Amino acid sequence: MFSGSIPALVTPFRGRAFDEAAYRDLVEWQIAEGSSALVPCGTTGESATLSFEEHFAVVRVCVDQAKGRVPVIAGCGSNDTAVAIRNTEEAKAAGADAGLLVPPYYNRPNQEGIYRHFEAIADACDLPLVLYNVPARTVTDIQPETVARIVADIPSVVGIKDATGDLARVSRHRESCGTDFCQLSGNDDLGLAFMAMGGRGCISVSANVAPRLCADFYAAALAGDYARALELQDKLFPLHAALFTDASxxxxxxALNRVRPDFPADLRLPMTPPSEASRKVVDAALAHAGLI
Known part of the structure; x- marks a missing residue:
């Protein structure tokens, strides 16, 4: 259902207000540059700082601007199952093609609780769901056995964004969930290995800044041209690292403001601008990739 380079879109602000015009321009640029789907209101989109009304206004703008040219996978996660259900229903009403859902964070349910969380969401809404496993942020890990159980029992779960950094899970998920189960990397820097092991693409941070290079990289990997993919990996790797030299x-x-100077770099607290050291590393990586 999903493959290739899928940016987890940043959300532009001017001051504290959502900049709709800048967001529409970003969506248009991403599609023109070859991104194969879009994720509004994920972690990179500062979803934790958006009100419910803002969150789904952003999703609606993304859907409206995409106009069906690429799928839209809306961030819907919550550590409250009832809120996650409401978010998923709202994403469907906004026209999203799928919902992206982390397991409950902070309250840290066991594996049964994780399973029942996704079961309840699927029972309440038939929107296709993509699991998002990112233990470094959620402190909750969807174990491979639980992923297999979810996929076996819940047909609307169509894929996973795996940000565990555990590459062996790609093979474990292929073994337990079938080779058609859509596995998307959540780590740009591991994209080459992830694809070689059977991945289908990446929900990417770097694609915000380098959409064409990322699209070309995943197109090469999907075509089995790993020599070309390795060339692009070498070109992109410093950027993958640089974008996490300070809090994302x-x-x-x-970086996006350096590549597209009209794009606002404003953040919402508690996020703050990157340090001078981080900016220098980002500048060097952008130059290495030929983006500035």
Whole structure:
């Protein structure tokens, strides 16, 4: 259902207000540069700082601007199952093609609780769901056995964004969930290995800044041209690292403003601009990739 380079879109602000015009321009640029789907209101989109009304206004703008040219996978996660259900229903009403859902964070349910969380969401809404496993942020890990159980029992779960950094899980998920189960990397820097092991693409931070290079990289990997993919990996790798030299999405917004000077770099607290050291690393990586 999903493949290739899929940017987890940043959300532009001017002051504290959502800049709709800048967002529409970003969506248009991403599609023109070859991004194969879009993720509004993920972690990189500062979803934690958006009100419910703002969150789904952003999703609606993304859907409206995409106009069906690429799928839209809306961030819907919450550590409250009832809120996650409401978010998923609202994403469907906004016209999203799928919902992206982390397991409950902070309250840290066991594996049964994680399973029942996704079961309840799927029972309440038939929107296709993509699991998002990112233990470094949620402190909750969807274990491979639980992923297999979810996929076996819940047909609307169509894929996973795997940001565990555990590459062996790609093979474990292929073994337990089938080779058609859509596995998307959540780590740009591991994209080459992830694809070689059977991945289908990446929900990417770097694609915000380098959409064409990222699209070309995943197109090469999907075509089995790993020599070309390795060339692009070498070109992109410093950028993948640089965008996490300070708290994300500070470096990403800084980088995007360097590539597209009209794009605002404003952040919402508690996020703050990247340090001078981070900015220098980002500048060097952008130059290495030929983006500035």
């Amino acid at each position: 999405p500070g470096p990403v917004k800084y």
